[in-house]
Amino acid sequence: MAAPLQFFFLFTLTLFSSSFSEQSHIELPSNNNNPNPNPLQKLSNLHFYYHDIRDNENPTIVQIVDTPKNVPNGFGSTLVMDDAMTEGPELSSKHVGRAQGLFGLASLQDLGMFMLTNFAFTEGAYAGSTLSMLGRNPISEQNRELPIVGGTGVFRFATGYAIANSVNSVSTPQHFVVEYNVTVWHG
Numbered sequence: 001m002a003a004p005l006q007f008f009f010l011f012t013l014t015l016f017s018s019s020f021s022e023q024s025h026i027e028l029p030s031n032n033n034n035p036n037p038n039p040l041q042k043l044s045n046l047h048f049y050y051h052d053i054r055d056n057e058n059p060t061i062v063q064i065v066d067t068p069k070n071v072p073n074g075f076g077s078t079l080v081m082d083d084a085m086t087e088g089p090e091l092s093s094k095h096v097g098r099a100q101g102l103f104g105l106a107s108l109q110d111l112g113m114f115m116l117t118n119f120a121f122t123e124g125a126y127a128g129s130t131l132s133m134l135g136r137n138p139i140s141e142q143n144r145e146l147p148i149v150g151g152t153g154v155f156r157f158a159t160g161y162a163i164a165n166s167v168n169s170v171s172t173p174q175h176f177v178v179e180y181n182v183t184v185w186h187g
């Protein structure tokens, strides 16, 4: 007697839930005109360069973990950076902040880095504010996209993305220049 009752219960439950979903009108979001649901946030675009300097006198990147010889693509190499950020590609152009963080080679298959970078701005309306970037950096490609995951000061609640490009025309093995174009929603 118990089994048919249980069956009947399940059957009515199925009937009820299917008629419920037919009658309900759950609307999926379809408005693509407003990419950010918070109308109080601003969209900002930042364009700058940073400089990896590896010379022995005043390096701005230092390797803190070496890689064993028997692994491919420098896997495991880990470095710390405190790079000057400039308005133009030349180190002599206006300094706008420091790019500080940790990065390393974290891909066995290719030259793929993890990046954990804080952009600390020192100029203009952004002085004293920071943006945090955390993502994968396939360094042998151009137009590398990395996520901006947060910020402080004017960049509170920041979310966005950075596009990174190596500036090969002015880089040397001791002085590597990278262009960043950052697009963020914030505050």
Ligand SMILES: *[C@@H]1O[C@H](CO)[C@@H](O)[C@H](O)[C@H]1NC(C)=O
Residues within 6 Å of the ligand: 045, 047, 181, 182, 183
């Ligand atoms: C930076 O990115 C924005 C948004 O994608 C784009 O409109 C702009 O042209 C880019 N600027 C440079 C210098 O690449």
